[in-house]
Amino acid sequence: MKAIYRTTGSILAAVLALGMSNAALAQDAGDEESANSAADIVVTARRVEERLQDVPISITVFNQEQLSQRNIAVASDLGTYTPSLSTNTRFGPEKATFAIRGFNQDASTAPTVGVYFADVVGTRAQGGTAGGNTVGAGSFTDLQNVQVLKGPQGTLFGRNTTGGAILLVPKRPTSEFGGYLEGTYGNYDQKRVQGALNIPLAETFKVRFSFDRNERDGYMRNRSGIGPADYNDVNYFYGRLSILGELTPNLENTIVATYSRSKTNGYASHYEFCDPNAASPLVGGSLTRYYTSIAACEQIARQKARGDGPLDVEVSAQTPGINLRMWQVINTTKWDASDTLTVKNTLSYGEYREQSAFQLYSDNFFVPNNATTQFFAGRGGPLPGSRFQYIQLGTQPGYDAASGSTWTEELQLQGRTSDDRLSYVVGGYLEFSRPLGWNQQRTGIYGQCTDPGTLNCTGALPLVPLSASFTAPGVIISESRTRFNFNNHGVFAQATYKFTDQLSLTGGFRYTFDTIDGYSESNRFILATIPGAGTIPVQRVCNDSLSHPTVNLLATPDTSLCGTRIVTKSSKPTWLLGVDFKPNDDILVYAKWSRGYRQGTVNFTNPGIETAGPEKVDTYEVGGKFTFGGAVPGYFNIAAFYNNFTDQQIFGALIAKPTSGLSGGAAIINAGRSLIKGIEVDSGVNLGRILRLSVGYSYLDTEIKELITPTLAANSPFQQIIPRGVVGGELSYSPHHRLTASADLTIPTPDELGKITLGAIFTHTSSQLVDGNNRIPSTSLVNLNATWANIGGTGVDVIGFATNVTNELYRTSSGGGFESSGIGDFMYGPPRMYGVRLRFAFGGG
Template identity: 25%
Template sequence: MKHAVRISLCASAMMAPWLLTTDAWGAQAETGPASMVDELVVTAQKRSETVQDIPAAITAVSGAVLQQRGVSQPEGLQFIVPSMQAGRLLGQTAITIRGVGLNQGSPGVAIHVDGVYQPRPSMGDLAQTDIARVEVLRGPQGTLYGRNANGGVVNFVTQDPTDRFEGYVLGSYASYDEGRLQGVLNVPVNERIRARLVLDSWRRDEGFVKNVLPGGQDVDRGRATSGRFKLAVDVTDDLALDLSATGLHSSGPTSYFTLSNKPSADAVAKNPYLATAIVPLQPRRISADDPIGADRSYAAAGAIITWKVAGLQVKSITGYQRLADQEQRDDDAINVNGLPVERWARSNTFTQEVNVAGSLGAVEVLVGAFYMRDTAYDKLHYNFPLGLSPLPAGSTLDFESFDYVTKSYAAFVDLTWHLTERAKLIGGLRYSEDRQSDVQRNFLTFGPAAPIDTCPLQRNEIQFHSTTPRVGAQYDVSDNSNLYATFSKGLKIGGFNPYDCNQVFKPEKVTSYEAGWKNKLLDGALLLNVGAFYYDYTDLQLNQVVGLVSKITNAAAARVVGAELESTWRPDPHWTLTGNLSLLKATYKDFVNLDTLTPALGAQDVSGNYLSNAPRVSANVGLTYDSEPIAFGGHVRTLLDVSYRSKIYFREFNTALDAQRAYVLLNASVIWFSADDKYQVRLFAQNLTNKNYIVRMSSSDNFGSRFVSWGAPRQVGVELKANF
């Protein structure tokens, strides 16, 4: 009953702008005229369009809104975007959209920064400062974005240099001794050259996760310093060059997890020292006794050339990225010296895209080609001071992938045919080819004895080919309303499991059927978009920890059915109400699997169970009020955000221990703007009710336990910003 009431309240809140339109104008005679909702121009389909004109489910959020809501990571973005889930585990951020995307290894939701593809999950939250907007496309984007866009795409678009000398300084301080200092300087060198520099320093010296051992190390804290330099050059009136360079270094005990249940009797029987372990089961508590730390360095460079010639726009997007990680982990997370781990990883990625856009009569055409070369090294070193059945005390185990090379090639075309002034046909096709090679070796050592190969040094090679189409139609019912329907396919690439021996997992595929209705009502004061979708989801990639091996395997198939609603309403210049609602049924169609935590049950038929990270109901309501000018100058903006998630499962077995129960989050901000808009003071409270909620989960049969990471606790703080 309580669950049904929550759903009813969420649905009522989402539909309020629509239901109130018949009576709203009587009230506005007293409150003043409505104001038009600002529409963002986006490049989600590699051309400039407003969100309302795009025949796809897309949410765009401006940088100003992100800053005012205090969103600096994808974990915060998920409460603004329908059907999106995000969370970190062992320092890696994973995003799912409509239940699709979560994975160790290649992300299933593609991340792009200024048009450059980010191949590693951990790159999704690096150096995302001075943002102009974020664009989130929901549903498979196999035609325009290709590989690993099964769940959708998140585009981070950073601020371009402007033709004004300007900048700002921003500083903040919040509970848990968290502080940020950021500065931006924009300089127009001359009429054709502009430059922009952003520097950012962040730290959190008190960990979100407390260690219950006396003198034990608290975790989920750290420091990061980043910077970005952008240079825009108008070479001629028709030729533009945009250059960028980004760097980041971060450190701290961020690569962690906590146990959410005590070791099983079977695990204790195999490893008796677990019987005396301290296992704190309260949220955000750990009893780790081995060192935890991470050191990350990231560097990126990009070049975008835009050339307008003969009625066409030719664009070249070149990117280079280098990432290096070094970690120390306590992989038992408890006060036994059972499983200290060290990991070293580094990668170099070069990407190149060229696309040409133009019109052939009534047909808009975009054609392009894409190339990527990614080289990665990964080594995981396990120590077993106490032994871990069946390995004796003092043994070690190493997994090493020396040279994992991925070469990706693609060609694509996207067409929009204007049949009439109101009717359009949409079509697109992408052909992709991936070639992968991997040199690996895994080995055991027992004291001073020579290593024993569990996977002798070898070279593995594989190729994947795919064709991902999109077709559809759009009809403008009026100048302010349009309907669309699309059929599309997406693919997430397969590969080699780095912690096994020449073990291949297949690509996963999504076939999507989607329809939507987009509306501007009340003379632009109300935006109301609704959509529905059906996915046929095959060869799902799932991650399981079996013994000491983390493996990606393919499940049989799943079905995802859902509906979404987004609305923004400005009844007058003071009030803005935003809302979204997502209803989702994401279930396995045919899947039998063994739960290594309960092997005595044998293989279980989990057909009909819910996919991980796919709540049946998720919703957000945001309320903003702008005051009249106040006595001492300026005005005040008050923001309130309420987010709801129904029960979320994190493992396919859908037991009570695999779930996070339904929860509500409340965030609030009060911002003072000076009369000349040069100064801002923001008081904020995130997770005001201090709700404890799990964002990621995995499991290990070594301890018979699930391990989890938690959402951020309540934080209150102040932020100051000075523009010049």
């Protein structure tokens, strides 16, 4: 760690020396931008550069200054400030999934929101928990902007989605030498250093290097006395190299290489409620649910006795951690073949690797002392007061919990007629995602495990009946062992025809071909602690007990005997039909109908219901974009939408049979139909060069119209599926109201003094369901920032910032395990964070 900071310090010193002579030329990048309206913002929502106000799509755009003001460092941070965008941080912020307009993603499913960096989708991965399919930590440094597109974008973007797309646009190398350095120190011992250096090596050859190193202690305090002192910490390094070669006046090639590494203690959740009346196994109740429910109640009682707050947790994991590594190389070639035709080709390769070890439900459980547990203790079961862990994921040496590589190839022809009446984009997309090895991880269930990855466990609960009068303490070790191949291909075309200078018609079509080829050799051990023999394996069988009911891996330890292969294919058309009317440069009104599609899924953890089919949505949207100038320039954008959502993929909690040897499961089912409707508003005004105000708002109304639960086979290891949500209820992560309001006040000062700006950001999110059954209350957050830019013409900026200044303690998501375990736990967002940044810009910045 110290070596990294020494290296970073050397880089900073070198860049400072190079740039000091150019300090007088430094400019505040936000200065000119703050004086302009949204009419000057350029986006690439339709794969070509256009003014934001000319694009008939509902979009929220953040420039780099706004990202810094909001302290956005990882993708999940966007959800706090973007109307209609929600994040599910069930497994921590860097493994978050996204929802736009109520279109949710669960573990093992394809994203409903595509995350793109430099026009390339995030590297695919599918492990036991959500992860991958997004950008690495630190990717939000040195960007031109971030664009959040709402609604289906399938006709022009690589992978088909139903919810929308998030586009990260990196800064391009320029012809001017320059860069910046920025250091941050904040509470929770935050130390962050980031910067960029732009070097024009020749008139036609330019490079840009940027990096971000960020550390911060966790804000969830661990009160167990075991393992790390805190959770939800930050610890990542990010680097990017961009190379621009202008080979001829009409031909350019850009290479962007990125690397991200994050290594943290992981997330933790706070216990809020339990089931104190769980039925005892002596009267027909579930043995495992009884133990976890009562132990959870005792954990809550300890929290209350200590006076714990929502940011206090009690986790017994000894060596938890989440280690994520991502890298990607993107090559884009652009050839202006003529004045009316541009050929663009984008080729990329990326890899994602994850090693993770954590307790799924952040528990510190002990066998309760009551008549039921004493009954089993008298028959060889665990003694009251013995420790046991509910579900503990371990790292198996030599394997990644999730890993994958992704190749993409996209060819576009961007053209127009000589009279500019017709413009079009035609192309094809190929995506090949392949395993880098086994996705392999061992999970200890109901045991006492120092490390389930190495089978270093002892039995805890009375799982193994050896005779009518003796039950041995046992532990289940589930070994998830899977490989996935994904092929996602498509051909597309979209054209806009101008009947007049004011009236245009847009039509788009795409045909997508998707294949998932999954293979599993997943199996499970049962280890029993037997007096005189120690803890020994007494059973090892296939998890897929339906396909392989008689396999005994203790007798023949060949996991290929559990081999199950599932191949699913789907091909669907999607389309867009829209009309827009632009009576003048300042007004755009539009209406459109689009079809969205998301591929199905394969999840081997649920024998008998491993697959779910594709989902689709028909979206109808009308909107207007209005720009006004004069003494008070600004803009007002509004969109209203109606979505008819069918065959939706919904999470279903699986309740295991007592004799199954499983702890439960998380199925994905095609549950039926929902309606989603709402309104989005984005507006802003500039009062001279002194005050800039902006407001973003979304209203979302979702209703589940139909829930069809699949019928379980008679020999299924599960006895019940509990789908997320109820008919007539709303979808998860779909708050009715989201509001973001910001104000930036520039204090008039002489130019030689610099520029002083004070800013405030207010966000409000109404209450929402987070797992179909748990509702979290509304949240209101306030951020403040103050900037003194270009102090005395030196190119030095000082920025003070504070997020969540009222220190609101707010829930973000839920573990969602009450049905199977009797546990009610919640994840919490960051408390008050504050600090100061020192920034030095030189040359072109």
